[in-house]
Amino acid sequence: MESETGTTTRKTKRWPKVLVGFLLGAVVVSGCLGILFPIQTLFYLAGGWFLFLKRVLPSVSVSLSGIITAFAFLVLMAVIIQLLGTFLIRNVRMKTDMTPLSGWRIRWTGFCLLLLVVAFTGGFAVVGVAHQSAWIVTASEGIIGLASGHRGPGRKERSQRKLKNIAYETINFASGAEGNRFPGGSISSTGLPLHSWETELLPYLGRLKYYQQIDRFQPWNSKTNAKLFQKPIREFLMPGSEWPEQNNQGFGLSYYTLNSHISGLKERASLNRIPDGVSNTLLGGEVVSQLRAWGDPVNFRDPALGINSHQEGFGGPWQQRRGANMVFLDGSARFINENIDPEILKALATPHGGEDVSTFLEGR
Known part of the structure; x- marks a missing residue:
């Protein structure tokens, strides 16, 4: 039984190496045959975020009013989360016979606020990925434009x-x-x-x-x-x-x-x-x-x-x-x-x- 388990584990660990080897081999063969589309795809997937930032950041401007507004929003959200947390804990204490809960802690508010910021930033990241993916497909400098001989004119x-x-x-x-x-x-x-x-x-x-x-x-x-x-x-x-x-x-x-x-x-x-x-x-x-x-x-x-x-x-x-x-x-x-x-x-x-x-x- 132990021998069979060890064999299965080794096979499972071998799959990632086989997959990576196959992808590298495909890239090498494509390059030798002059088919650049797979190489360009991997390049844009790996470094597309850098190209996206390079094109977008020069047009981004940071204003003092925007920073103040963002800070005020975070403070307001922190106050709302703290009040809601305190309200929920108080209701739980009144409606259950369980051991009384301690009050809502400030660090919990900070954690919720952090999750909110991560979710907000994640939304921007999703938009950025979608934008970059569309650019790769449609832009003349993207994959279709660069590989116009295979995918149509840019x-x-x-x-x-x-x-x-x-x-x-x-x-x-x-x-x-x-x-x-x-x-x-x-x-x-x-x-x-x-x-x-x-x-x-x-x-x-x-x-x-x-x-x-x-x-x-x-x-x-x-x-x-x-x-x-x-x-x-x-x-x-x-x-x-x-x-x-x-x-x-x-x-x-x-x-x-x-x-x-x-x-x-x-x-x-x-x-x-x-x-x-x-x-x-x-x-x-x-x-x-x-x-x-x-x-x-x-x-x-x-x-x-x-x-x-x-x-x-x-x-x-x-x-x-x-x-x-x-x-x-x-x-x-x-x-x-x-x-x-x-x-x-x-x-x-x-x-x-x-x-x-x-x-x-x-x-x-």
Whole structure:
């Protein structure tokens, strides 16, 4: 009997070693075969909390009022627990014939308060784990983004596809427009801003019926049109559920805009008159600051302001590689680093500057 028990105990102790050995072997084999998904999964599970804190802590601010409020809350809870404990002990003494209990002790209150703090902190930990798990699955820097070859494209690639689609339809619009002009903001005869280039693009994005409901003689945010422009248009939204779809006024936002040297309220470039060449001139790109509604007639920006360097400039949310997806007049898209030479960026922004950008474009 004792021998059988000893054998069972040894087998039980051997299982963890076998499991660890199997996992390590699987990781080694995956690495040799170039399959990085299991390794990335283990890495994020082991060190994901550090990455989460690294991204979150810089945005956390500690205020004196918050500390005072927390301290006052703890004191209040301690008083309530002490009073409740004393009340319960008194009732037990009165209703039972058991040996009289001693009074409620302060250290018991401290223990209950500690349990309360641990439970509260545990709740935050659960939220943090859920947030990090979602980030691992959805972020372009997470597992799906890094393993896009196995699990589908990351959000940066999806955003670039959206931008290219906007570019193609913008070019289609210009090809059929009078003077081959690009879409832009429209104004009334009295100078009142009416509609945006994105409104003009709706029929080309498969939203003809929606476009026909808009009163184009009334401003986009008038009582007549406001409800229509409160609807977010998915073609103009950044991939990812954490990005707001509406502004504070309830209007649908746009995360893409056009080059102000190409599109504007009064001046619009012609597709047939781009001296620098359509492959050397920027049409537009991503924006993540000072967002405007998709119906706003002045939703265009100057790329020369830089990438991620100006509130009214272009920019992307990507952390692994800092920069933004930009698209050219020939419909090609490229991720441009935020550290690009400002003079080159300015040259790419202007359609008739005559600058030499061949060195920059060699890698396209």
